[in-house]
Amino acid sequence: MSDSAHPYNSHVEPSITPDNVIKALSIDNLIFGLDHNKLDILLIKHRSGISKGRWALPGGWIRYDENLRDAATRHLHELTGVQDLYLEQLKTFGRVDRFPNERVVTVAYYALVSAEDYPAVAGNNASDASWFGIHELPDLIFDHKEIVEFGIKHLQQQVRRRPIGFNLLPEKFTLLQLQELYEGILDTKLDKPNFRRKIMKMNLLASCEEKQQGVAHRAAKLYRFDEQAYDALTEKGFAFEI
Structure with missing residues (x-):
């Protein structure tokens, strides 16, 4: 053995x-x-x-x-x-x-x-x-x-404090998918308007200029995580916080 x-x-x-x-x-x-x-x-x-x-x-x-x-x-x-x-x-x-x-x-x-x-x-x-x-x-x-x-x-x-959950999402994702990911990890329900306001204010998401396809509900906008923007902001002292 x-x-x-x-x-x-x-x-x-x-x-x-x-x-x-x-x-x-x-x-x-x-x-x-x-x-x-x-x-x-x-x-x-x-x-x-x-x-x-x-x-x-x-x-x-x-x-x-x-x-x-x-x-x-x-x-x-x-x-x-x-x-x-x-x-x-x-x-x-x-x-x-x-x-x-x-x-x-x-x-x-x-x-x-x-x-x-x-x-x-x-x-x-x-x-x-x-x-x-x-x-x-x-x-x-x-x-x-x-x-x-x-x-x-x-x-x-x-x-x-760090965007470590983004790698679990598809390359293109909706804000709802992002919120649900954080709710799963944090084991809590997040306030939708407040979460979206915080995320968009960070300027870390780039619009794909696309919407969901083949969904029964109203199609949502698709975004991607802008890693270069995050790295550039971090060098300037940017603090990621949800």
Whole structure:
């Protein structure tokens, strides 16, 4: 059995971890997926070890010969089949009692994607992998609920300050689609006139000089995100805020 397929490369008892991993240090991935304007989180169910049969964030031990982000990417792919994501470091969680019987510090990474573009397929030490709505999460192992709660707050702060949600929209989108995206991530209803006023005042949207086609309701104008305008404004001290 290769090291990459070894079941002990996922979270099991530290005392039986293989020699090629850093004991007491692990990786956990918090992958947010927007699914029809609803925010989901990608979870796995452990196949073996002390958390057998329980749901968790996809993660595991870090090898001596790999960078942190490489470890995060490897575990995510091996456990869920998801790959080709840019993972951003979220936070290090090191509460003394976060792992049973041993001291284990974990480095959490996160990403925001369109859930429908990343079907989950259980692999390696996972008996199942699935997307869950943030309000329908199962009981999670260790301090993973704490990681999830911190990650949600962090993501919501980030999308209010940076236009990171635009990459989940089609190239051409309506203002309603944009508002629904933000409502899904922020988990709240936004005032339509106020939202549109804020967005248009930023001068970050370029009109496509087109309207929707083939819709039963009144066709809405289409826009695109002007990344060059955003970069130019940011250099001048522009602050994105929803």
